[in-house]
Amino acid sequence: MQWLEKRWYSDRSAPCWLLPLERLYRYLAERRKQAYLSGKKQSWKAPVPVLVVGNISVGGTGKTPLTLWLVQWLRGQGYSPGIVSRGYGASPPGYPYEVTAASPAPEAGDEPLMMVQRTGCPLVIDPDRPAAVRYLLQHHACDLIISDDGLQHYALGRDIEIAVIDGERGLGNGRCMPAGPLREPETRLHSVDLVIQNGGDPGRFAPYRFNLVPESLHAPDRSKSMPLADLAGGRIHAVAGIGHPQRFFNTLRTAGLEVIEHAFPDHHPFTMSDLAFGDRLPVVMTEKDAVKVSSGAYDNVWFLEVEALPDPAFSDALATKLNCIAK
Structure with missing residues (x-):
C-alpha cells in the first residue's frame, strides 16, 4: 500500500489496470451519495448544528489539529461542542462508546483518545454517526456537534462542511481510489462550505490556510x-x-x-x-x-x-x- 500511495502523490500516472477499478469506485461513491441527496436513503438531522471536518483524500492532512483548534474556538464563541468519530482502529466493547481520558488506547483509538486528553471535550465513537450524536445529546449538554472525518458519512445531516487539504501534497494525481488518493472526485470540493489547506503556498489549493x-x-x-x-x-x-x-x-x-x-x-x-x-x-x-x-x-x-x-x-x-x- 505504501508504494501505491507514493505513486499517487508523485505523478499523475496510474497503472492502467487500476483505471477500471477507479471507474467502478467513482460510480459506487456517486450512487451512494445521490441515494441520500434524493431521499432514497434517509439522512438524520440532529436538533443542534452539525459541523463536519473531513477530507477527500487518503492520508494525513492535518484534520485532527484543526479539530482541536475548532473545539477551543467554538468554546470561545459560547458553544459547548461534542465530537463524534468513526474511531478508526478502535476496538471498544460496544457502541456507542464514550471515550474518556483514561480509556485504553486499543479500545478508544489513538485520535479520539488524543482529542479527549487535550480538550476534555465529550467524544463518542460509533460507525453509526447518528447513534453517536444521539448518545452525546442524551448524556451531555452539547449545543453543537463536530463530526470528525465525517465528510463521506451522509447518514448524518450537516449544517457546515469543512474540507482539509494537505498544502504540500495537494490531491496527488487527482484520481479516485485505487488509481489515486481521492475518496471522492475533486469536484466534491465545490459543494463544501469551507476549504482550508494545511501549510504550503497561500492559495495554492484552497482560499484559506492554517x-x-x-x-x-x-x-x-x-x-x-x-x-x-x-x-x-x-x-x-x-x-x-x-x-x-x-x-x-x-x-x-x-x-x-x-x-x-x-x-x-x-x-x-x-x-x-x-x-x-x-x-x-x-x-x-x-x-x-x-x-x-x-x-x-x-x-x-x-x-x-x-x-x-x-x-x-x-x-x-x-x-x-x-x-x-x-x-
Missing part, C-alpha cells in the same frame, strides 16, 4: 515538559505512525534538530521494541502516537505538541456561517 506551530515537548503521560528549543542542534530519533510522517520530520528539522527518521504505518500499535534504538538519543513522537505509549516503560521519550493556527479570514468566514445557522 499552519501547524510546534509548542513544547511532553512525556507521554504529561508528567514532565520542556521547550523544543532545549533539543535544538542535537540529534534525535523521530517516530511517526501518521498519514504523512514527512511533515512531522520536516517540522523537527525546521526547529534545528538533526533527525533520524522512523516512519511507521498510520495508527501503528507501538511496542517497546519499536522505540529501542540502542543508544541514549532522545526519541520524539507525534502526540497521536504517544497516547499508545506507557511512560514508565520508556526512558527519554517525548511527544511534540503542535497547535493549528488558521488565517483570521477563516475564523471570520466560519463565524458568518454559524450566524446564518443561528438565524
Whole structure:
C-alpha cells in the first residue's frame, strides 16, 4: 500500500489496470451519495448544528489539529461542542462508546483518545454517526456537534462542511481510489462550505490556510515538559505512525534538530521494541502516537505538541456561517 500511495502523490500516472477499478469506485461513491441527496436513503438531522471536518483524500492532512483548534474556538464563541468519530482502529466493547481520558488506547483509538486528553471535550465513537450524536445529546449538554472525518458519512445531516487539504501534497494525481488518493472526485470540493489547506503556498489549493506551530515537548503521560528549543542542534530519533510522517520530520528539522527518521504505518500499535534504538538519543513522537505509549516503560521519550493556527479570514468566514445557522 505504501508504494501505491507514493505513486499517487508523485505523478499523475496510474497503472492502467487500476483505471477500471477507479471507474467502478467513482460510480459506487456517486450512487451512494445521490441515494441520500434524493431521499432514497434517509439522512438524520440532529436538533443542534452539525459541523463536519473531513477530507477527500487518503492520508494525513492535518484534520485532527484543526479539530482541536475548532473545539477551543467554538468554546470561545459560547458553544459547548461534542465530537463524534468513526474511531478508526478502535476496538471498544460496544457502541456507542464514550471515550474518556483514561480509556485504553486499543479500545478508544489513538485520535479520539488524543482529542479527549487535550480538550476534555465529550467524544463518542460509533460507525453509526447518528447513534453517536444521539448518545452525546442524551448524556451531555452539547449545543453543537463536530463530526470528525465525517465528510463521506451522509447518514448524518450537516449544517457546515469543512474540507482539509494537505498544502504540500495537494490531491496527488487527482484520481479516485485505487488509481489515486481521492475518496471522492475533486469536484466534491465545490459543494463544501469551507476549504482550508494545511501549510504550503497561500492559495495554492484552497482560499484559506492554517499552519501547524510546534509548542513544547511532553512525556507521554504529561508528567514532565520542556521547550523544543532545549533539543535544538542535537540529534534525535523521530517516530511517526501518521498519514504523512514527512511533515512531522520536516517540522523537527525546521526547529534545528538533526533527525533520524522512523516512519511507521498510520495508527501503528507501538511496542517497546519499536522505540529501542540502542543508544541514549532522545526519541520524539507525534502526540497521536504517544497516547499508545506507557511512560514508565520508556526512558527519554517525548511527544511534540503542535497547535493549528488558521488565517483570521477563516475564523471570520466560519463565524458568518454559524450566524446564518443561528438565524
